Amino acid sequence: MAISDSQHISQEFEKELQDIRTKVLAMGGLVEQQVADAVQSLKEADSELAQGVVRKDKEVNKMEVAIDEECTSIIALRQPTAGDLRLITAILKAITDLERIGDEANSIAKRTLSLAEQDRPKKNYREISVLGNHVRGILRDALDAFARMDIDDALKIAKEDRNIDIEYEAIIRQLITYMMEDPRSITRSLDLMWAARSLERIGDHSKNLCEYIIYLVIGKDVRHLSTKKKEKIIKKS
Amino acid sequence: MAISDSQHISQEFEKELQDIRTKVLAMGGLVEQQVADAVQSLKEADSELAQGVVRKDKEVNKMEVAIDEECTSIIALRQPTAGDLRLITAILKAITDLERIGDEANSIAKRTLSLAEQDRPKKNYREISVLGNHVRGILRDALDAFARMDIDDALKIAKEDRNIDIEYEAIIRQLITYMMEDPRSITRSLDLMWAARSLERIGDHSKNLCEYIIYLVIGKDVRHLSTKKKEKIIKKS
Numbered sequence: 001m002a003i004s005d006s007q008h009i010s011q012e013f014e015k016e017l018q019d020i021r022t023k024v025l026a027m028g029g030l031v032e033q034q035v036a037d038a039v040q041s042l043k044e045a046d047s048e049l050a051q052g053v054v055r056k057d058k059e060v061n062k063m064e065v066a067i068d069e070e071c072t073s074i075i076a077l078r079q080p081t082a083g084d085l086r087l088i089t090a091i092l093k094a095i096t097d098l099e100r101i102g103d104e105a106n107s108i109a110k111r112t113l114s115l116a117e118q119d120r121p122k123k124n125y126r127e128i129s130v131l132g133n134h135v136r137g138i139l140r141d142a143l144d145a146f147a148r149m150d151i152d153d154a155l156k157i158a159k160e161d162r163n164i165d166i167e168y169e170a171i172i173r174q175l176i177t178y179m180m181e182d183p184r185s186i187t188r189s190l191d192l193m194w195a196a197r198s199l200e201r202i203g204d205h206s207k208n209l210c211e212y213i214i215y216l217v218i219g220k221d222v223r224h225l226s227t228k229k230k231e232k233i234i235k236k237s
Numbered sequence: 238m239a240i241s242d243s244q245h246i247s248q249e250f251e252k253e254l255q256d257i258r259t260k261v262l263a264m265g266g267l268v269e270q271q272v273a274d275a276v277q278s279l280k281e282a283d284s285e286l287a288q289g290v291v292r293k294d295k296e297v298n299k300m301e302v303a304i305d306e307e308c309t310s311i312i313a314l315r316q317p318t319a320g321d322l323r324l325i326t327a328i329l330k331a332i333t334d335l336e337r338i339g340d341e342a343n344s345i346a347k348r349t350l351s352l353a354e355q356d357r358p359k360k361n362y363r364e365i366s367v368l369g370n371h372v373r374g375i376l377r378d379a380l381d382a383f384a385r386m387d388i389d390d391a392l393k394i395a396k397e398d399r400n401i402d403i404e405y406e407a408i409i410r411q412l413i414t415y416m417m418e419d420p421r422s423i424t425r426s427l428d429l430m431w432a433a434r435s436l437e438r439i440g441d442h443s444k445n446l447c448e449y450i451i452y453l454v455i456g457k458d459v460r461h462l463s464t465k466k467k468e469k470i471i472k473k474s
């Protein structure tokens with residue numbers, strides 16, 4: 001093969017990889033918006049906004065299937081190795097997490113619709129919307145770290161998930177107290193509990209995204225490792 | 238390359254693919270046992286069994302990481318195409334679901350440990366152990382369909398997930414009634430609710446496994462499609 005041919009193919013390949021990264025970020029952007037809208041709908045009891053989240057879930061699913069196909073076809077046609085291959089396998093995993101974040105946003109929106117049919121005292125909503133903004137923030141940061149392939153930020157965000165868990169547990173404890181004090185609030189409190197649970201899961205998925213970033217940049221699988229071990233591995237890299 | 242060399246490589250490759258399938262089934266077997274033990278521990282209030290489930294979760298995680306590495310190295314070294322590539326990308330996704338099923342079994346076991354510290358009335362456990370056995374059954378069937386690459390069974394099992402959801406919803410409704418009738422039962426009922434939720438998720442993950450089987454056998458991504466559409470696609474294949 002002439003050098004110019006092989007250069008041409010390699011440029012095309014680069015373009016395909018770039019294209020797929022752009023699509024993952026677009027999917028991430030949509031999913032982030034879904035989370036933001038879901039949290040907003042819950043906070044403001046905005047059924048219309050919640051219905052929009054439910055409707056757009058299909059778009060998220062379609063994006064996942066399309067990126068998935070593109071990844072598989074790149075592997076088949078380009079037979080990538082090393083870093084390029086890691087990028088693609090990491091994307092294959094990352095879009096599953098993005099899709100599930102979309103599912104959780106969808107669940108939160110459904111809780112908004114269920115809550116819309118009930119009495120609405122003011123309390124409980126402040127904490128959950130604080131948690132919602134926090135979770136949305138780490139998702140945005142994770143996507144941002146992916147765009148910049150920044151492993152130091154990825155590690156920082158993965159660590160932050162611990163704080164999400166602490167906030168989540170405090171909300172659950174508080175809701176249990178409300179339920180015990182006033183059994184009439186049980187149904188409503190449960191809706192809020194499921195919504196909080198979804199937010200906590202979104203935190204977990206965001207953490208997974210960060211672990212994929214570390215994997216694709218330095219080639220080490222850091223899932224299931226403690227933060228200390230992760231830090232050590234990153235320092236060595 | 239001499240024909241005998243290429244035959245030799247292809248035999249080696251076949252052996253590697255077989256080996257990876259065996260490992261996925263071993264991981265599936267372990268995860269299935271974790272689910273069985275978790276459900277049993279809940280039903281019998283067996284803290285020791287529950288602790289065993291929590292301990293073994295690390296093994297599941299290790300298996301995921303090992304299979305993951307093996308898949309990536311096969312793609313890099315063997316540059317598989319078509320069916321072989323589909324098998325590997327499907328496995329990459331399937332082991333994520335298996336690992337999360339392991340996580341859910343772990344969560345159920347933790348609920349057993351939490352329940353062990355509370356009063357234990359007999360009611361509520363029958364329904365949840367029926368659901369547990371049902372979920373365990375569809376997980377086992379899904380793994381079995383994977384071993385035999387049986388798409389008809391895969392479709393049947395994916396359909397069955399709808400019944401799991403119905404059973405799950407009935408349990409949740411029942412638990413809400415108990416909570417309202419007797420607020421002292423709230424903490425205990427919530428533990429059972431989270432356990433039921435974990436079982437429902439295991440059903441979802443088992444359904445995902447079935448969708449990967451269909452994908453790897455006929456090359457069509459049937460996720461997010463209705464049962465009717467799935468049936469149509471399988472009939473045509």
